[in-house]
Amino acid sequence: MSNWKGYEFLVFGALLFVVFILLALWIGKKAKEKGYSRVGFTIFALFLPVIALIVVLVIQPTQAAQDKSLVKCSQCAEAIQPQAKRCKHCGIEIPLTLINAPSAT
Numbered sequence: 001m002s003n004w005k006g007y008e009f010l011v012f013g014a015l016l017f018v019v020f021i022l023l024a025l026w027i028g029k030k031a032k033e034k035g036y037s038r039v040g041f042t043i044f045a046l047f048l049p050v051i052a053l054i055v056v057l058v059i060q061p062t063q064a065a066q067d068k069s070l071v072k073c074s075q076c077a078e079a080i081q082p083q084a085k086r087c088k089h090c091g092i093e094i095p096l097t098l099i100n101a102p103s104a105t
């Protein structure tokens, strides 16, 4: 470290800064996906990046975020993950074409 030239330190600092900003933005995006304030978590990450990262990874999604991300099974009408290939409630296999189609009921 001690024999680093000034510009090398600047480049390293700039790179670190960019990574830091991207991390803060990513934490904000992740928080929003889980139903929390994007701006709030981005600011949180700018001050306490490590803690914000841990919090956003372990925090439980809000009920509203969970409901929004789930789709209804066409067979039993239970909420299931949109990525699911088989309903966990009734065991029906879900054709990919039906997942985004409007419900007929």
Ligand SMILES: [Zn+2]
Binding pocket: 073, 074, 075, 076, 077, 078, 087, 088, 089, 090, 091, 092
């Ligand atoms: Zn089902």
